[in-house]
Amino acid sequence: MVTSGPPIPQRGLFINGQWESSSGRRLDVINPFDGSVIGSIAGADSHDVDRAVAAASKAFKTWKKTSGTQRAGYLRKISDGVKARRSELAYWETLDNGKPIAEAEADIDDVAACFNYYATLAEKLDERQDQRVDVGEEDFLSSVRREPLGVVSAITPWNYPQLMAAWKVCPALAAGNTVVLKPSELASVTCLELAAIAHEAGLPPGVFNVVTGLGRDAGAPLSSHPGVAKVAFTGSVETGRAVNLAAAQNLRPTTMELGGKSPMIIFEDCDIDKTVEWIAFGIFANSGQICSATSRLLIQKSIAPQLLQKLKARAESIKVSNPLDPDCRLGPVVSEGQHSKILKYIEVGKKEGAKLLTGGARPPHLQKGFFIQPTVFTDVTPDMTIWRQEIFGPVLATATFTDEAEAVRIANESEFGLGAAVVSADKQRCQRVARALEAGIVWINCSQPTFLQAPWGGTKNSGFGRELGQWGLDAFTSVKQITSYISDAKLDWYPEMVKSKMSLSDVSVEP
Numbered sequence: 001m002v003t004s005g006p007p008i009p010q011r012g013l014f015i016n017g018q019w020e021s022s023s024g025r026r027l028d029v030i031n032p033f034d035g036s037v038i039g040s041i042a043g044a045d046s047h048d049v050d051r052a053v054a055a056a057s058k059a060f061k062t063w064k065k066t067s068g069t070q071r072a073g074y075l076r077k078i079s080d081g082v083k084a085r086r087s088e089l090a091y092w093e094t095l096d097n098g099k100p101i102a103e104a105e106a107d108i109d110d111v112a113a114c115f116n117y118y119a120t121l122a123e124k125l126d127e128r129q130d131q132r133v134d135v136g137e138e139d140f141l142s143s144v145r146r147e148p149l150g151v152v153s154a155i156t157p158w159n160y161p162q163l164m165a166a167w168k169v170c171p172a173l174a175a176g177n178t179v180v181l182k183p184s185e186l187a188s189v190t191c192l193e194l195a196a197i198a199h200e201a202g203l204p205p206g207v208f209n210v211v212t213g214l215g216r217d218a219g220a221p222l223s224s225h226p227g228v229a230k231v232a233f234t235g236s237v238e239t240g241r242a243v244n245l246a247a248a249q250n251l252r253p254t255t256m257e258l259g260g261k262s263p264m265i266i267f268e269d270c271d272i273d274k275t276v277e278w279i280a281f282g283i284f285a286n287s288g289q290i291c292s293a294t295s296r297l298l299i300q301k302s303i304a305p306q307l308l309q310k311l312k313a314r315a316e317s318i319k320v321s322n323p324l325d326p327d328c329r330l331g332p333v334v335s336e337g338q339h340s341k342i343l344k345y346i347e348v349g350k351k352e353g354a355k356l357l358t359g360g361a362r363p364p365h366l367q368k369g370f371f372i373q374p375t376v377f378t379d380v381t382p383d384m385t386i387w388r389q390e391i392f393g394p395v396l397a398t399a400t401f402t403d404e405a406e407a408v409r410i411a412n413e414s415e416f417g418l419g420a421a422v423v424s425a426d427k428q429r430c431q432r433v434a435r436a437l438e439a440g441i442v443w444i445n446c447s448q449p450t451f452l453q454a455p456w457g458g459t460k461n462s463g464f465g466r467e468l469g470q471w472g473l474d475a476f477t478s479v480k481q482i483t484s485y486i487s488d489a490k491l492d493w494y495p496e497m498v499k500s501k502m503s504l505s506d507v508s509v510e511p
């Protein structure tokens with residue numbers, strides 16, 4: 001097991017291609033495994049944000065003139081840089097966020113793939129330019145260009161620190177925007193390293209800037225800045241609302257990837273053993289700190305006792321350990337604040353009458369760090385807090401249903417609409433249920449697999465706009481119509497008036 005590696009680099013803010021110090025105080029980097037301080041990041045304030053936006057605005061003047069193919073060259077180099085530093089990036093991601101090293105490695109691979117994928121889309125963007133629009137008139141020729149918006153700000157969470165940044169930075173740069181990234185103060189380390197990698201890749205100064213710091217000091221000014229053309233946000237509903245309101249003051253568009261309480265519906269014709277693996281993955285991966293975690297489980301009554309018994313055994317067999325252990329499958333949650341919030345939810349669950357099937361506390365063998373056992377509640381009813389609110393931890397709420405209509409109705413009774421899953425051997429039923437579910441992402445016979453090519457985002461309080469795929473790139477473009485008049489004929493709209501011979505003196509004016 002790797003228990004030591006390179007120390008976390010001490011970085012400042014990355015503005016205009018240089019490391020700079022912040023106006024504010026430095027903030028501790030905390031390792032969730034034991035609560036120790038392992039480094040520090042700069043705490044930016046609104047003056048630092050102004051500098052970063054100014055650098056990005058200046059860089060945009062040149063960057064917007066590059067071709068997609070030129071930008072793709074930079075993105076591919078950054079991808080190579082991420083790949084070359086995979087092991088240290090994954091190591092630092094685990095130190096900073098607490099996720100199992102196997103997950104961190106997968107995340108870093110996804111980051112590298114994301115840069116390559118959007119490199120390809122940047123090249124394709126050149127081919128998509130000046131596309132004809134049939135306006136149905138032979139005297140006119142219309143075409144469409146997709147142009148960058150300008151300076152884009154990306155405000156990102158701590159659950160997939162580098163990956164959530166990549167989902168925004170890659171398409172934004174691919175489309176020709178410049179970026180100011182504000183990662184979460186709880187896990188900024190790998191986002192700063194992304195700046196270092198971009199710099200080594202030769203990305204021109206100011207094209208990609210990173211300002212670390214608290215939400216209220218650095219995130220808020222980045223949401224309300226008039227020099228910012230768009231804000232891309234992933235995080236909580238409450239913060240998303242504040243960011244969106246601030247951007248709305250400037251009439252700036254946003255994309256909002258917010259919370260969830262995604263349902264997973266299990267029908268009696270499923271293969272129980274296989275299903276239990278997906279259920280566990282859907283709520284215990286990344287310690288349940290996934291916005292699309294399938295945290296509400298609906299089981300058809302006839303198989304509930306059998307399925308729950310197997311799920312309990314599986315939950316209790318998950319390896320909870322130092323996340324640097326390659327076999328670890330459940331690490332600590334990100335912070336002391338999240339740890340106590342999750343434990344509070346567990347208490348509320350018990351108090352409101354839900355039955356604790358397994359877990360519910362700190363694992364006895366891990367007395368330090370922000371660990372919580374894989375936890376499953378049964379007999380949860382739709383009015384209970386743990387059924388309605390996002391816990392963002394390894395806590396599954398389960399309930400039963402009798403028929404398909406009831407399952408869909410209960411699943412849709414939520415303020416959220418990010419993910420949903422349905423498990424059944426009946427393909428037609430899966431399609432029917434998938435169509436009926438109010439969600440931006442529906443998984444059939446699985447939970448959580450995520451692909452760069454497929455759109456990501458939610459409905460209702462889970463937000464709006466889509467990341468990833470073509471949708472994720474188009475969200476960072478402005479559509480320009482260019483229309484040419486191609487006829488030789490003179491515009492024949494104003495009829496030639498015969499010049500009047502009347503003069504004013506001919507007009508009799510009534511006194």
Ligand SMILES: NC(=O)C1=CN([C@@H]2O[C@H](COP(=O)(O)OP(=O)(O)OC[C@H]3O[C@@H](n4cnc5c(N)ncnc54)[C@H](O)[C@@H]3O)[C@@H](O)[C@H]2O)C=CC1
Pocket residue numbers: 155156157158159182183184185186213214215216218219220221223234235236237239240242243257258259260290291338341390391392
């Ligand atoms: N949907 C998701 O992926 C995520 C959901 N959450 C939910 O949010 C809860 C709280 O976690 P937090 O870390 O506090 O999430 P948050 O939504 O406050 O943080 C997300 C980002 O927004 C920034 N931010 C905070 N206040 C801001 C403001 N006023 N203006 C602009 N930016 C601001 C933060 O610094 C961070 O970079 C979690 O327990 C979880 O339920 C948290 C992170 C990710």
Ligand SMILES: N=C(N)NCCCC(=O)O
Pocket residue numbers: 110159160163234257289290291292448449450
């Ligand atoms: N990479 C995977 N599998 N999932 C990403 C989830 C992103 C989110 O929580 O918003």
Ligand code: NA
Pocket residue numbers: 029030031032095096097186187334
């Ligand atoms: Na941390």
